[in-house]
Amino acid sequence: MVAAIRRRVPAYFLLAPGTLWLIIFFVIPLYFMGKLSLDTEIPGTLHYHFTWEWSNYKEALELYDTQFFRSFEYAGIATVLCLVIGYPLAYVIAFKAGRWRNLMLFAVVAPFFTTYLVRTLAWETILSDESPVTEFLHTIGLAPGGHILATGFAVIAGITYNFLPFMILPLYASLERIDVRVLEASKDLYASASSTFWKVTLPLSLPGVVAGTLLTFIPAVGDYVNAEFLGGVNNRMIGNVIQSLYLTQSDYSAAAALSFVLMAVIMIVVFIYIRFAGSEALMGQEAT
């Protein structure tokens, strides 16, 4: 027994710095935020005191329910779009790219190196009202209002673009792991190209789909940079609200309440999703 304890100490010793860091600077801050969300401000002083003020939640949600649902809507649509356009690319890189594979992988991660804000600004330039892109989309009837910027479409497009690599990389990783012989076996057993895809390739790549959708959806829900640069008056997301409540309006209690609800809802959504899709993807594939 004593020997067993002695042997475990190095484990805790190795674990201690990281665990403490995460506890002090992640878990405890969440606790403080939870507390703050139940505080009341002493009027005009920026002082807060703890009063179990549950009405902070009620008020914040009543005021900002639109943005809340909009965030989930935009993030959901963007995630589906990422999956739909990311899958073919991941598939081609994994199975068909040959010697182009590394170059295509590079193209996937290249946007990462240009700074998130700068590439979003680039989209602002590309999609501006008088740009050729917008005019083209307008002529083929895809920009009914004559403009794309300052619409939900632009925000969703921005989110889709910015988080696409988060979708493609896990998809590629799981597709690449598929043994080509399995696909050959499927064809050998009279499956057509499309039924091979639907019955073999896609199910085998599900861990990548799960990981990719989570890696896309979670940051997308909380994002506010795209809505800030590409959106208009009616496209603000919950991230914009939280940051403006915190940073410009000093309404800390409402901001904390909204943050808490956001986190809780995301956890619930993720939990349900993982229940349906299996947990390996998020928790990391320990087995392989």
Add this chain to the structure above:
Amino acid sequence: MSATAPTAAPGQETSPGRGSLSAETGPARAWRWLREHAVNIVAILVVIYLLVPIVVIFVFSFNNPAGRYNFTWVGFTLQHWSHPFSNSELTEAMLTSIKLALLATVVSTIIGTMMAIALVRHKFVGRRIANFLIVIPMATPEVVMGASLLSFFLILGTPALGFETLLIAHVMFCISFVVVVVRSRLIGFDRSLEEAAKDLGAGPFTTFRLITFPLILPGIFGAAMLAFALSIDDFVISNFNSGTTVTFPLYIFGAAQRGIPVEVYVVAMILFFATVLAMGFATWQQRRAERMTSIRPEQESDIVLPGIA
């Protein structure tokens, strides 16, 4: 293995049975070609989509706007490339970002690697909780992380918002990613190598220094690169906890209000090319290292076997 698979579409091998190709009409042939290559075409379009903004940034880094605003194309100039660091505010922000990213990378890589080793190598009470603690930050939106950390600093009143709080925050959100990357490398690690070292008289520390560490080094290096990229690109969490310290993304956000100087595009491109070079170099190094370290039995046939039987 799949890399060398022929790019031919699966439909091709069945076609000779159906009759000669020339029997097909022109449009039918075009349609068939399109169907066979559809996925490739889509993939190429997606690649173009991914690269378009980079091209735009590159092009606009040569723009010569008359006023302050680099929004519309005016004319070509090399002026901004010849003096990329003339904007002292921008340069300072960039230096702050690099310093911050380097420090955050070093700290998070060290403690993240320690954690990964503990998680993979040791069975202990609370392992599940520790795993959970690592996953949760990755499942939390940045805005919530930034906001909660700000609440924490505000209530505590110390340390003052600034470089220190940024460092704390950046290390915090990098740790999880480091752990995940290093852990995956450790999971694929052949434990018998360590047993062999111990068997040959190496103590636990010597074993780590001579065997484990050199072999997981590529994983640690990858984790460090990821941490650096995450840190230098972070805007949301930084925006909450920066106080009056300005990092590169924060500078851009501020400048976006008043018009982005062309130098921002130049510096962004410099950062881009530097990262590309660093990544290319790292991949080359890693591949060289892996070529030397991997045991590949399939090479057996390449080497002359001295007859021993």
Add this chain to the structure above:
Amino acid sequence: MSSELNSEVTMDGNQGAAAAPAAVSSVELRGVTKRFGDFTAVDDLDLTLGQGEFFTLLGPSGCGKTTTLRMIAGFERPTSGEIAIDGEDVAALPPHKRPTNTVFQSYALFPHLSVEKNVGFGLKRKGVGKDEIAERVAAELQRVGLAREANRRPSQLSGGMQQRVALARALVNLPKVLLLDEPLGALDLKLRKGLQVELKRIQREVGITFVYVTHDQEEALTMSDRIAVMNRGHVEQVSVPEEVYDRPTTTFVAGFIGVSNLMPATVSAAGKVRLDGGPEVGADTADLANGERCAAVVRPEKLTVSMNGAGPEAGRPRVEGVVESSLYLGTATQIVVNLGGDVRMTVLVPNADEAERQRLPGGGAKVSLSWAPEHMHVVRESPNGNG
């Protein structure tokens, strides 16, 4: 404690013990038990190994042989029991302080170090001088025939060469005991045969005690001085190869070594057993009680098959059965005869004469099997089940 330790690690002058009598124990296991949670991998094991002996732990996978080896090496701690090497208790010592070295199944060569550095690794840890290391490494590489590969990386070597590097890396340290965990398992048949011979030669040359783990009975029979046959954490029989093969003591050993030719029987009287549904045959029943269930073993090559009706030689016991299959094996023909129930006997008939081979009974033929009484051996039911 620490001074004892040092004296243990220094183990020069051990080479001369090649033909040491088995009376001097090299490794001793007393009541060693290893449990992983609910699973008992090794149960109350007692073994005594002689100095300079080539000792093999033989058994199917999961029988506890590798766990036993790992306990000797120090990678696993026994749940209870004692392990002594040269009379000293090593149970509390970590692997790097034990006078043992291991050749791993996967070789575990350090991929980032050259062959030379791999082989010199242990000596360097022991603080041997640079020149001496170079000398001993060169000599050892010479011995295993890899002198020219000293500067290569393991990945640049073939499987057989890697195996020899692993062997050299362990041997160069002159351990008191060399532990080999299925060291030839990953190699193809031809290479394996060659290395078996070489390994045996080296063992005779260096005179170190070898503890060899394998599931390949043929390999065990070829190489070992003694074999311990293990089953579900227990040793069923420890003996020299001939005896393990010819005089197995349990149904498990009889079944595991060679082809399983077991006929269920009951001890009918002292020195006599009755085969189920067959004759009563005289046998050595020394260890068995009257009325105890047992099995009679006859090796396939010792059986004679004859068409029904053909007169058996007088005095030879015989049983009746039906031919199930007949397989041409090149040097011999293998005939499987069903005695009824689930009892099948395999007969090996050498293909000495083509004409005679043509006359062998085919499938469905009723035949009788007979053997010389001295070739039948009675074994006890294995207390641990049959595998």
Add this chain to the structure above:
Amino acid sequence: MGTSGSAKKGAGRLALALAGLAVAVGLAACGSGIEGPVEATGAKVELEKKATGNLVISNWPLYIDKKTVPNFEKATGVSVAYHEDINSNEEFFNKMQPQLSAGESGGRSIFVLADYMVAKMIKLGYLMELDHSALPEVKANLVKNLRHPPFDPERKFSVPWQSGMTGIIVNKEQAPEVHSICDLFNPKYKGKVDFLNEVRETVPLVMKCEGVDTEKATEADWLKAIEKIKTAATDGQIRRFTGNDYAQDLTNGNAIAVMGWSGDAVQLQADNPNLEWRMPTEGCMLWSEDMIIPVGAPNATAAEAFMNYVYKPEVQANIAAYVNYVTPVEGVQEVLAKTEPEIASNHLIFPSPSFIKNCSPTPALEGKEEKNVIKAFDEVLNG
């Protein structure tokens, strides 16, 4: 032996760290409030006549020409770190507030913030009182109408940096008929109009369109104007609420008529000659931004030297020629008349009294009224 010893030590250290953490958390939990007691320093700046050492300034981006800071350094020997890190009054205040409440300024000695924010900081005791004997140029050259603002009647804490007018900026070609705030609500320009995200400018301008006297406006007037803005926003009439970033929308053609600041027009014309600042027919909003010295500021002497320095007409002329806002310094027009006559004659930089006769100062908002108005407006901003 050695192993267990160090392990024990390690465990001890761990326990110690955890205990420390528990104490820290406990303490924080007790002092349940975002700030500690405010030290209302209001300390007078010490008199140290010779300005030396380092000076850190926080200002808005592009709010100073390239020559003034180096010239000041040359003239005084003070080494200046000039940060353009203010993008929003509220955001900057919120980032600084924890430090200010602890009596620290983050190493900075000068901030430039809007009048209403300065008023708020004076009330919270976050500012140092100025030593007027060190500011002779300010005393001599500060324009008359900015000498006694209601929030700082004797200019004890603040010195104006620049003033400006909030009106409309239009694209002459695409929105020729926009001359008033009311025109911004014309459905013809749907989706092409930006409003400012500043409650104290946007809402009064809309009240002007409604015919309300902004200086006598009641809370109901404010809320009614906000309602009107909200409707326009929901209908898609208003494209975005912006700060200075309306410039981007205008140059890109995303917006053709916006609420905007007078100083931006000149720069915008450089990018697009069709852009023009217009005085709304209802009149404009007048504002100013002030230099202040926060509590705990190091080297206040150098800070005052800087304030004094920029009030020299020759110095201010460079700044005015670059930023194009309304300068608070007398005598600049005369300097510029010699060097850059077209700037000297620009009525946006040197507005005549008749030009601004309908303009009103940014109204003060107080107490509950402020809270309600801001809350209502924020709800509109956040869409």
